[in-house]
Structure formats: C-alpha cells, structure tokens
Amino acid sequence: MTNHISTIEEISKELKLIQSTIETExxxxxxxAVDRGNYCAAQMARTGKLLADAKIHRDRKLNSQIIAQMKKLSALPATTANKFADALCEDENYIVNWCERINRACTHQLDWCRTLxxxxxxxxSQMNG
Incomplete structure (x- = not known):
C-alpha cells in the first residue's frame, strides 16, 4: 500500500482552510447544523491523517537532530535532554499540536451539531404531539 505523506507545507495549508471554517460562527x-456536522465528521478523519503525517515529519526531524546533537544530548540530564530534543523540532511540534487541536475542535463542534x-x-415532536 502506498500512502502519500503530506509535506509540512501541505499540512499547514489544509489546516488553515479547516481552521477558517471551524472558526465561523x-x-x-x-x-x-447537519451541514456543519457532515463537514466536521469528514475533517476529523482528514485531520487524523494530517496528524499522522505531521508526526512522521517530527519523528524524522527528531531522529536526524538527535544524531547531529548526540554529544550535547549525552551530557545533559534526561529531562533536560528531552526538552532540548523537543526544541529542535519546534515547527514540527507546532504542526502536530495544531492538528490535534483542530481534530478536537471538530469533535466538539460535531457534538454541538448533534445537540442542535x-x-x-x-x-x-412537541409541536406535532
């Protein structure tokens, strides 16, 4: 199975589009509500895929940065080394967090649509009964 992994730029572009729609009151x-619910359900699936792609980019960057920074990382305490490693992937972490938040926002909006x-x-029922 071949699976296209979206680039960081493609992920960011899609997230901007989704963000602008879900920010609309x-x-x-x-x-x-039905239309928004359908949209949110589809975007939950899409952001799940984008999240997986973003995590691949983050993992790849982290692996390459750990190798490049091995000497510095080995001299640091474990918690500090983890924070340092996270800082090396700041942009990738941002995209991962954004995907997660949009996915969660779609979930909440879908719940709101169901409520409406x-x-x-x-x-x-009250009017007819």
Whole structure:
C-alpha cells in the first residue's frame, strides 16, 4: 500500500482552510447544523491523517537532530535532554499540536451539531404531539 505523506507545507495549508471554517460562527439552524456536522465528521478523519503525517515529519526531524546533537544530548540530564530534543523540532511540534487541536475542535463542534439536531427533533415532536 502506498500512502502519500503530506509535506509540512501541505499540512499547514489544509489546516488553515479547516481552521477558517471551524472558526465561523454557526447559527441554530438545523440544516446548517447537519451541514456543519457532515463537514466536521469528514475533517476529523482528514485531520487524523494530517496528524499522522505531521508526526512522521517530527519523528524524522527528531531522529536526524538527535544524531547531529548526540554529544550535547549525552551530557545533559534526561529531562533536560528531552526538552532540548523537543526544541529542535519546534515547527514540527507546532504542526502536530495544531492538528490535534483542530481534530478536537471538530469533535466538539460535531457534538454541538448533534445537540442542535436533537433539540430541533424534540421541538418538532412537541409541536406535532
């Protein structure tokens, strides 16, 4: 199975698009909730893939930086060495964190959409019954 790993630039570009959509305030219109829910469900899957890609980039950078900085890292206490290693991958860590946060935001928005749809169903039942 060949799996295309998105570049950091591609990941960042997609995250910007998703971010701008999920930052858009939503009304309580049921159709809008359904549409947003469908969008969020799809983006949860997509951001999961982007997150995996971002972690590959971070791991690759970390591995190359650890080799390059082995002498410095070996002289540091373990916790300090870990923080130093994380600092070497600052951009990659940023993208990983951004993917995780957008994925989580989509999850919360999807929950909100379900709530609005349930509310609308309950109101329709009360009106018809």
């Amino acid at each position: 939503m009304s309580e219109d049921v159709q809008e 749809i349930s509310k609308a169903k309950a109101e329709m």
